Amino acid sequence: MWNVYLILVVLLLILTLLPKIQNSHWVFRVPEFGKIQITYFIIITFILGFLADSHSEYFWYFQGFLGLMFVHHGVILVKYTPVYPVKKHSRQQKSSQKIHFISANVYQFNTEYSRFIKLIEKYNPEIFLTMESNEDWEKAMQPLEKDYPYHHKVTLENTYGMHFYSKIEIKEAKTHYFVANDIPSIEVHLMTEDGFSFVFFGVHPPPPSPTEEETSKERDGDLLSTAKRVKKIDKPVIVVGDFNNVAWSKSSILFRKTSHLIDPRIGRAFVSTFHAKYRMLRFPIDLMFHSEDIFIEKLTTLENFGSDHLPVYCEFFIDHHNDQQEERIEKATTEEKIQAEEMIQEGKEEDGERDAVVTED
Template sequence: MIQKVPYDSRNGIHLMIGNVYQYNRKFGKTLSLIQSRNPDLVFLVETDQAWADAMTPIHEGYPYRILCPLENTYGLVLYSRLPILRKEINYLIDEEVPSLEFDLELRGGQVITIYAIHPTPPVPGENSTSTERDAEILIVGKKSKANPLPSIVIGDLNDVAWSYTTSLFLKTSELADPRRGRGFFNTFHAKIPLFRWPLDHVFLSKQFGLAAIHVLPGIGSDHFPIELKATLTANDTTDTESATNEEEQEAEEKITNGHENQKADQD
C-alpha cells in the first residue's frame, strides 16, 4: 500500500486524467473542471482535432504541451504547467495508437518520467482478444522499471484494476496502485450507475507517497475523470511487488504475441 503523505507542491504533482469520449461535444464541462481543479498536468484521451481546438483557452496557463489529436478515438492531448524536458510520441504496438513518454521537472528541481497511454480494448469482430492491449501495458511497465527516475503511468488502460494483466503489470514494473486499501474509484460507465469499473489509472513508483485521489464530476463522457496528488518522499516507503522468473517470462511472451498479432493484422 502506498504511504499517505501531505501534499508538497515543490516535490509533488497534481494530475488530472480523463477519457472525454471523442463524440462528446460538451467541451465547456471539461474546461470548467480543469479551471476549477487547477491541476499541474492534464491528460485527455479520445481527443480529435475539435477537442484540441476547444482546449485552446487553457494554453496560456499550460505552456508545455504534447498534442496528438486523431480521428480514430485514440487521440491524446497533454497540458502541463511544469517544464517538459524530454518528450516522445511512441507507437508501441499499433501504428495508429500513440502513447506518450516524457520527463517533467517538478518545482523543486526533481525530474520524473510520465508514461501516458490508451491501449486498444478487445472488440468483438475486430480485435477479439486483449493480446495487443496487454502487450502495450507490459511494454510500458518494462520501460518504467528500467528507468532510474521516479515514474508514473497514467491513462485509460481499458482494463480493470484487479485483472490478471494489471497484476502482472504491477509485478513486472514494480509500480504501485494508489487505490489499494482505499476503494475502487470507478470511472466507467459514467451513465450506468449500477455497472461501473475502474478503467482509468494512475500507477506510482516507490519514490512517491499519496496525498489525495478523487473521481471527479462527469464531463458528458462515458468516463468520469480522475485526479491524484502525489509527493516524492525522502525514503522509498511503498511496498511494491516483484515478478518471479516465470512471470517475467510470461510478460515477455505476451509482448511478443502482441507484436506478432499486430504484424498479422497488417499483413
Template sequence: MTAILTFFTTLACIVTLLPFSRHPHWAIRGMDFPRLQFAIFIAVLLIANFVFLNKQSQFTWVVISITALCLAWQLWWILPYTRLWPHEVKETKESSPDKQISIMTANVLTPNRKVDKLIQLVQIHKPDVLVTLESDQWWEDQLKVVEVDMPHSIKCPLDNLYGMHVFSRLPLSNQEIAYLVEKEVPSIHTTLTLDSGDKVRMHFMHPAPPSPTENPQSAERDAELIIVAKSVAKSNQPIIVTGDLNDVAWSATTRLFRKISGLLDPRVGRGMLNTFHADFPFLRWPLDHLFHSQHFTLNSIKRLPPIGSDHFALLTKLTLSPTVGADQTGLESNTSDHNWAKEITENQSISVNDVPQVDNSK
C-alpha cells in the same frame, strides 16, 4: 424455484470460472470488468438459496457452498479497492510545494462538445498536468485556452478515438509519441521537471480495448501494458504511468502490469473510483488509472464531476517523498508472472527497446 436458483448458481459459476482462463478473447477478458456487479448478484443469490431451497436436502448445501465460494472469489479481487483494505500508498504528511505534482486524466469522448465543463474543472483544480484521451483536432483547438497556464504540451490529435494531448505547467523534455503495438494507437512518453528540479519519468497510455467492435482479443492491450511495465522496471527514476488503460484495476492483466513494473496503485485501500460509464451508475468500473513508483506519497485522489464524456476525469495529487516512501511495496512477481509477461510480448513481436528511453537517471 429450485430449478431457477440452480440455473442462476450455474451462471454464477460460469462468470466466476471464465477469467481463470488466460485466453485473450474479449468475451473471457470481459468477465474481469463487472466483478463488483457479479459479487452483488451472487450475494443476492446466496440469500435466495438460503431462503427458498430445502435446507434438509444435501443438494441444497452443495448449491449454497458453490455460491458462497463464487462470492468469496469475486470479493478477493475487489476488496483491495475498498476501505476495508490497508493503504498501499502512504498519505503525505508534510508536503513541500515544489515537490508536488497534480495530474488530471480525462477521456473526453471525441464527439463530446461540452469542453467548457473540462475547462472549468481545470480552472478550479489547477492541475500541473492535464492529459486528454480521445482528443481530436477540434478538442486541441478548444483547449488552447489552457495553454496560458500550461505552456508545455505534447499534441497528437487523431479522429480515430485514440488522439491524445498533454498540457503541463511544468517543463517537459525528451518528448516522444510512440506507436508501441498498433500503428494507429499512440502513447506519449516524456520527462517532467518539478519545481524542485527533480525529474519524473511520465508515460501516458490508451491501448485499444478487447471488444467485438475493436480488437476481438486483449492481446494488443496486454502487450502494450507489459512492455511499458518491463521498461519502467529497469529504472530507478521517479515514474508515473496514467491514462485510460481499458482494463479494470483488479484484472489479472493489470495486476501483472503492477507486478512486473513494481509500481503502486494509490486507490488500494481508498476506493474503486469507478470512472466508466458516467451515464450508467450500475455499470461502472475503474478504467482510468494512475500508477507510480515508491518515490511518491499521496496527497489526494478523487473522481471529478461529469464532463459530458462517458468517462469521469481522475485527479491525483502526489508528493515526491523518496525517503518516506522507500518501504512502500506493491504486488510481488514470481517466475510464473514473468513467463506470462514474456509470452504476451513475444506474441506481439515487441521488446522493451521499443519503449522510448526518457530515463535521465542513468
C-alpha cells in the same frame, strides 16, 4: 422463482470461472471487468434462495457454491477498499510541493468542450491528460494553453488521440507505438520549480470487446511494453490512462510486477470510472501506477463532463528520503518475465482492424 434462482446460480458460476481460463478472447476477459457487480448479484441470489419456494435436496449445495464464490471475489476486492491495511505517509520537509493532475478519456464524439474546460479551470491541476482527443478537441482546448504553456500532442481521429498539458516544464517528450502504429503511448519528462524531476506516462490500449478488438493481445502487449520501458527509467514514474483493464486482472498484476510500480487503489478505493452514466454498471478501468518515491494523498473521480468516462483526479508528492513504500513493490518471477515477453510478442503480431478515422455509430 426457483428456476430464476437456478439460472442465476449457473450464470454467476460461469462468469466467475471464465476469467480463470487463460484465453485472450473477449468472452473470457470481459467478465473480469464486472467482478464488483458479480459479487453484488451473488449476495442478492443468496438471499433469493431463501425466498424461493422449493425443498430441493440440493438447495444447500447451491447456497454453498454461492458462499464460495462470494469468498473468492471478496478476498480479491477487499484489497481495493479502505478496510485493507496500508500505511499512510505524510509529507516531509524534504519532499516536493503537492502536484495535482487530471486524467480524462473525453470520448471523441463528446462535443461538450466547455464543460471540460470549466472542469480544468475549477480544479486547476498542474498537469492534465486527455484521451480520445482529436483535432476538434485540440482546437477546443486552445484557450487553456495560456495557463498550460507546455504540451505534447498526438492528434488522431481513431479514438486513440492523446494530449498532455502542463504548467510544469517539460524537459523531454516522446511518443511510443509499442505494438501498433496507430496506438500511441506518451512519455513526458518534467522538472518542478522546486527541483524534482519525474516521468509521466499516458497510455490507452484497445479493449477486448465484441465491438472493438476480438482479443486482449494488443492491450496486454502494449501495457507490458510500457512496463518494460518504465523499469529502465531511474526517476520517479507515474503511469496513467484508460487501461481498458481492471487492477485485479492477471495482465494488470503482471504489469505491476514487471514495472516495479505500486497500485494506489490498494487500501484506498475502486475509483470506478466507466460508464459515467450508469453507476451500477461502472468499472474501474482508468488506472494509475507509481514508483516507490511518489506518495498519493488523494485519488478520486470528478464530476461527469459529458464523456462516457469520469475523470480521475490525483494529488501526490515526491519524496526521495522515504523508503517506507519499498515493501509494497512486487517483482515478477522468471516465469512471469517469460510470460510477459510472450504477451508483448503476441501483441505485436496481432492485427487490430481499426480505421484511421472513426465516426460515431
